[in-house]
Amino acid sequence: MAPWALLSPGVLVRTGHTVLTWGITLVLFLHDTELRQWEEQGELLLPLTFLLLVLGSLLLYLAVSLMDPGYVNVQPQPQQPLRARHCRECRRCVRRYDHHCPWMENCVGERNHPLFVVYLALQLVVLLWGLYLAWSGLRFFQPWGQWLRSSGLLFATFLLLSLFSLVASLLLVSHLYLVASNTTTWEFISSHRIAYLRQRPSNPFDRGLTRNLAHFFCGWPSGSWETLWAEEEEEGSSPAV
Numbered sequence: 061m062a063p064w065a066l067l068s069p070g071v072l073v074r075t076g077h078t079v080l081t082w083g084i085t086l087v088l089f090l091h092d093t094e095l096r097q098w099e100e101q102g103e104l105l106l107p108l109t110f111l112l113l114v115l116g117s118l119l120l121y122l123a124v125s126l127m128d129p130g131y132v133n134v135q136p137q138p139q140q141p142l143r144a145r146h147c148r149e150c151r152r153c154v155r156r157y158d159h160h161c162p163w164m165e166n167c168v169g170e171r172n173h174p175l176f177v178v179y180l181a182l183q184l185v186v187l188l189w190g191l192y193l194a195w196s197g198l199r200f201f202q203p204w205g206q207w208l209r210s211s212g213l214l215f216a217t218f219l220l221l222s223l224f225s226l227v228a229s230l231l232l233v234s235h236l237y238l239v240a241s242n243t244t245t246w247e248f249i250s251s252h253r254i255a256y257l258r259q260r261p262s263n264p265f266d267r268g269l270t271r272n273l274a275h276f277f278c279g280w281p282s283g284s285w286e287t288l289w290a291e292e293e294e295e296g297s298s299p300a301v
Contacts, residue, residue: 074121074165077118084220087213087217093196094196096197117179117186121164121183129168142256152167156173156244173276174276177235187225191222198218241266242275
């Protein structure tokens with residue numbers, strides 16, 4: 061590997077995420093939070109559980125960010141497969157394209173979208189727990205200059221965790237809605253610009269909540285999007301009896 065490859069956007073973003081994750085965790089352990097109190101009292105189960113959740117969320121993040129989202133090899137200027145889109149950032153065609161995530165420097169597509177949703181859920185649990193721990197260590201007192209020197213870093217961590225928790229909550233809710241209706245972020249936002257959705261009054265891939273969830277997380281019932289599209293076309297063209 062060339063040395064300059066270590067300065068690629070993907071490496072820098074993942075390194076920044078890793079450093080920020082362990083930096084926030086270290087702040088929670090160093091200040092007088094419940095996490096530190098449990099440690100001092102010899103109650104190590106909860107601190108270890110928190111560390112394992114942090115590690116699990118970080119491993120999931122790296123797995124999703126490094127995973128093949130469902131690249132499709134196509135020739136120049138072909139008709140792209142159904143529900144696929146060419147990503148300008150990745151310069152590749154992605155099957156069941158959802159969006160390009162700048163925080164991961166990777167697309168979210170057919171292969172890594174389920175793991176992405178699981179990652180969001182675990183990350184939200186870690187963020188909310190960390191938010192509670194940061195709040196437990198905050199003690200407001202005067203003079204404010206002395207308080208800022210003793211608790212300023214913890215307060216900044218609390219603000220960061222609040223922001224990240226809000227973003228993760230909105231992302232998780234929105235993606236669960238998309239999964240439940242078997243659509244993608246790209247299709248939801250740009251349906252008027254997508255040829256196979258432009259003339260459709262409803263989502264042709266929606267097969268009900270149970271089947272949508274089963275297909276998304278378990279791949280059942282199996283079948284290509286082209287098959288589902290053909291079935292919808294036949295149902296729509298069948299004459300009423």
